[in-house]
Amino acid sequence: GAGVSQSPSNKVTEKGKDVELRCDPISGHTALYWYRQSLGQGLEFLIYFQGNSAPDKSGLPSDRFSAERTGGSVSTLTIQRTQQEDSAVYLCASSLMNLYSGANVLTFGAGSRLTVL
Amino acid sequence: GNSVTQMEGPVTLSEEAFLTINCTYTATGYPSLFWYVQYPGEGLQLLLKATKADDKGSNKGFEATYRKETTSFHLEKGSVQVSDSAVYFCALIKNTGNQFYFGTGTSLTVIP
Numbered sequence: 001g002a003g004v005s006q007s008p009s010n011k012v013t014e015k016g017k018d019v020e021l022r023c024d025p026i027s028g029h030t031a032l033y034w035y036r037q038s039l040g041q042g043l044e045f046l047i048y049f050q051g052n053s054a055p056d057k058s059g060l061p062s063d064r065f066s067a068e069r070t071g072g073s074v075s076t077l078t079i080q081r082t083q084q085e086d087s088a089v090y091l092c093a094s095s096l097m098n099l100y101s102g103a104n105v106l107t108f109g110a111g112s113r114l115t116v117l
Numbered sequence: 118g119n120s121v122t123q124m125e126g127p128v129t130l131s132e133e134a135f136l137t138i139n140c141t142y143t144a145t146g147y148p149s150l151f152w153y154v155q156y157p158g159e160g161l162q163l164l165l166k167a168t169k170a171d172d173k174g175s176n177k178g179f180e181a182t183y184r185k186e187t188t189s190f191h192l193e194k195g196s197v198q199v200s201d202s203a204v205y206f207c208a209l210i211k212n213t214g215n216q217f218y219f220g221t222g223t224s225l226t227v228i229p
Contacts, residue, residue: 004160031215042221043161043206056216091160097215104149104210106217108160 002026004109006092012115013082021077021112025094032075033095033106034067038088046090049075050097082116089113119144123207123220130197130227138192138223140181140207148209150174150183150190155204155222164192164205197227 005024013019025032034046045059049069060066064082069075079086090113093106124139142148152164152174165174170185179194190207207220 033217035219043219045216045219048215050215093161104215105151105163105166106153106161108153108162110160 004092004094004107006090006109006112008112009110010113010115012117014117015084016081018078018080019082019114021079021090021092021114023075023077023092023094023109025073025075025092026096026107027073029094029096029107030072031095031097031104032069033093034075034077035091035093036088037091037111043091046077079114082114084116087114087116119148119209119211119216119218121207121209121218121220123205123223125221125223126204127224127226130225132199132227132229133196134227136192136194136197136201136225138205138207138225140190140192140220142188142190142207142209142218144188144209144211144218146211147185148211150181151208151210151217152179152181152190152192153206153208153219155206157203161206197225199227199229201225202227 007022032049036044048056064080067077089111091111093108120143149168151166153161154164155161165176167174167183173182181192204222204224206222
């Protein structure tokens with residue numbers, strides 16, 4: 001597509017429920033990133049995909065968080081047994097990864113705002 | 118390790134004032150440096166970048182110079198407009214890696 005699409009744009013859920021957030025990157029972009037932006041906080045790195053594999057999962061805050069990417073395209077971030085502290089905007093970004101790092105520009109989606117009651 | 122530190126906000130300026138948002142970094146090797154901007158209700162978008170020491174990135178009247186000696190990449194604009202009101206993020210990527218490191222963001226409000 002023309003840009004990075006994320007869905008849903010807004011999600012309100014009850015504590016303890018599972019949620020899935022979807023990211024559809026720019027066609028052909030091999031790298032995909034998930035970040036979390038909490039109120040008053042910066043961007044917290046969650047996970048990075050190169051193709052379908054995730055060489056860096058170091059940012060996932062707990063084992064309730066998982067992500068997958070299929071077909072080198074769409075990615076899903078799943079949060080199980082949601083807690084109130086999971087409330088945040090979840091941002092997805094993609095990049096046409098290049099050996100020359102200066103060319104690796106991230107294109108962000110508009111984000112999925114998650115509110116856990 | 119690698120990290121980015123940027124000045125705390127929020128910053129409030131009058132229209133046509135001079136803007137500086139400080140950013141310093143810690144990185145091994147020679148990273149590329151970026152400024153991203155997030156307008157209200159929108160996703161982050163690239164504002165400008167610089168890939169090596171002494172490079173100057175510029176866009177929309179904003180400038181930032183990659184200073185290796187001071188490990189800085191301060192964002193400047195000579196005359197801000199109301200439409201510049203946004204959150205600005207400084208970021209780096211290592212030249213040997215794929216990981217982007219972001220600062221905490223600086224909120225700018227420009228009043229008429």
